[in-house]
Amino acid sequence: MTWSCLNLDRQKGIDVLFNPKSIAVIGASSTKGKLGNDVVRNLIDSGFEGRVYPINPKGGEILGLKAFRSVSEVAGEIDVAVIVIPAKYVLPVIEECGQKGVTALVIITAGFKEIGHEGQEAEKKIVEIAEKYDMIVQGPNCLGIVNTFAPYNASFAAGTPEKGSVAFASQSGALMTGILDWSLMEKIGFSKFVSLGNKAQLDETDFVESFGRDPDSNFILLYIESVVDGKKFMEACRKIAPHKPIYVVKSGVSTAGARAASSHTGSLAGSDTAYSVAFKQCGVIRADSMSELFDVANVFDDCHLPGGNRVAIVTNAGGPGIITTDAVEMSGLAMAKFSPSTIETMKKGLPSAASVYNPVDALGTAQPQDYALCVDATLQDENVDAVLVLLTPQAMTKETETAQVIVESKKKYPTKPLLAVFMGGNSMTYPRIVLNEGGIPVFDFPERAVNAIAELYRYTVVRDSLKDETPPKFKVDKKRVKEIIKHVRNDHRRVMLGSEAHVIAEAYGIRVARTQLATSAEEAQAIAAEIGFPVVMKIASPDIVHKSDIGGLMIGLKSEEEVKNAFLQILDNVRTHVPRAVVYGVDVQEMAMKGKELIIGCSRDIQFGPLIMFGAGGIFVNYLKDVSFRLAPMTRSDASDLIAETKMGTLLQGVRGEEPSDIDAIADTILRISQLVCDFKEIVELDINPAFAYEKGNGVIAVDVKITIGGE
């Protein structure tokens, strides 16, 4: 079975999962407080119009519905089976569901992968049986599933979310219950609400794909701790991101957080850098926190996307206006410059002490009609992309009435994002309800509101920057690389010698400082004479990483005599400092003219594949930390963006009267490395450090190339 065919089946299955005509709840219970009772109750309360079959070995009646002893007893078809029985009974029930012809399983039951090896084996078995019968599996160890458009709620959450445009999938079920409760208060509507659980079969990518196809979902939110298949996830998101925003919170950013995530999920998460880069490259916006994620959802659910980054602020207090202005500038948004007619309208209507330039300060005395005037005027202005209305409770402020006029403005100009920040406590409770009911997202403090618009704007920028560009294909010598990898394997090594790594780089058209391995002093002299003096000599041993630290590197050797002495000296140093290192000889290398020191590297990420690094090279790489990343395969735009992101990128353009460096050649080198690591999955680590970049037209030269290959 091919992957695409399997995927097609899954999507068909998910369609049924979201819109079933009949649902069996296996483990349904008449006892209040049991999960099997909650699920049946939620199904009934959510207004599900299809058939519900409670399954319980005791039979009888559950919440007014006839209960069946087993799925085979049910006469009609069953589209979805929700399983809430103890883990040890699950496997036979799945077999039974398969025989019955069930399409989708929602396994709420916990006690699988998360409890250890036996659980994991059982979980594998679940998938095996399910796939034998072409069933899809959500969970196990999940909260359930909600589709507000079906409508149906097959979860044990306390309540059903409101109908809306946001599709949400979460790796944490507990988090969902919190979000659901909060969304009911904030009036955020959801289209789909999915708990991923252990992701035994269906994973985030399957649901993102389905959300992408779903006409009821316009906004996709994810909470994940890891993705199952990075490449597949990126492909799916890349297709959807141009049409619908996808926002993700991925936890495990900090070292301790990553450790917590790996012990929570039992799988090694790819590096957090790889996640960030992957999201960036496939148009997914990464939110830094849950509050940010839902602020954005809240604003999107009520508003359209901003057409640009120009924000108008209307306030009745100077201080908050300035604070908000700072926030706007710092978040990458801009303060709008009003058109003359807007200024004129406000000048006429407001007291002369008011400020009619952005931020608009209607003064502490501002009445509802003043707000109406300013909000209408700014919403109309074509130089404004979003309006932020601030209100503080002052002596003459009419909070509720002001809220009402803002709602009226929104009705008049529904397409431009309009957000409210009502700063205060008790006095703001009712006005906030008015705003929420009127479809206006409202915040306590300005920063979160600004951040929400900024994030939505960021999506529009990312969306517009997604290009359909194919990675370049260079003519290369694959055969040579294959030979060397084979040779290193036969020698039972993982780490290549410098001379081998250099040949590989050369086979991919990368200019390298010529290097040859010498196994005796005379050989070293002969090689040096052929390369031409001066030369560099370095120890060739897969056991030695930092050659210069142990006297394994000597540069600027100008004569045969010096070469001979260096050969003996290097071996002697190694024997003293690393006596157990296996030594293959000493590399003799052409001494390249010094240029701008760069690092170009690659580390194969567990989830996302080759992660290419570029930045300032040399021995201080780890201290300067001037590096940036992209996932391979890379396009030309990726390469130039990658270079431009670093401080080194700025230096390369030529500063303080220096000539610009050969940035095209650098980009070429990066792209060739990208092609190399995509062609050869065996290469798990690669570092060129340093590479010297010369003036425009003079190219780049790789001085030290290190390659590690992985197991077969």
Next chain:
Amino acid sequence: MTKNIVISGETMTGKTMVALALVGKLRKEGHKVGYFKPVGSKSFEYSSEDIDVDEDAAIMKEVLGLEVDVSCVCPIIRTKSSYDELLRVGHDKLLKKINECYSKGASGMDYMVIESAKAPWNLLHVDLSAPQIAKELSASVIVLVNFPDVAAIDAVFLQRDLFTQHGISEIGVILNMVAPMLKKTVEKKIKPFLEENCMKFLGVIYQRRELFSPTVRDILRALEGQMIAGNDKLDLLIDRFLVGSMAPENALKWFRRAKDKAVITSGDRSDICLAALETDTNLLILTGGMGPDIRTLSRAKELGIPIMMTAHDTYTTGQLVDRLVGMVSPENKEKIAIVQKIVGEAIDLTGFDS
């Protein structure tokens, strides 16, 4: 007639290893091959109250399935109780014993592989040094020399002279523990040089960690550890040890550099444990008595990677395992197979074995 081959070399040159490989190689060719070690030393682990036993003899008896009594696989055991312990017995009696046991072991054999004592000159004081025994048994000699650098050439000549002085004419040479950088020199220059000097060049064994790698069992013993998973993997060889205490983002990079390794870390470093499990690790050693978390354990079981727990701290653990040299032992079939393969392939007896 039985062809006798004496393997001579200084201590820790891998004589037993070569003997094991040689027996394996010749047996594979369909010959009947025995093993004999005329002179050994007392092993307290293998000896009993009534009988002194040499460790190599005990191991080889079992590994090679020898029918002869262990006391006859190695008839003369030096206990070093006094300088004259052997003088008091006397040359003739000792030689008689050697000849008797040799005859038992060699009966019906095509070849006898004879391992010399710790050094070729041992027992010269009773005229039973390796060359003298070789002469007595009309054996050919394989001289084994560790060759970490070119200066070791003199050790080869020292042995040659020792044997030729005692009238042995057929001398073969195997160079062991040769640094890979000497490959060209050995093949192009040293080999012809030795042949010009009346020695037959039989092979070269390059530095290979596997030959001296300890097994999980060896490590378990050294650390007084406890297996948490993979009790059936005690024979796995550990090529190298890495301590996992780095930031998780660097762990993969380091772990990828080595294969067949053991990673030493603490049980609460699940990030390090998982990174180790993903990168050709043969053993996870958890220090400080801290066990793995349940998901690490389940991943290890899924991948079939053993986990060992020890009460020692990471530093002590590192020290204890650092000098651990894996010996061939009868229970360790995998190690035997590796030795027979690597060493067997390195040796070419053509023109020497007839």
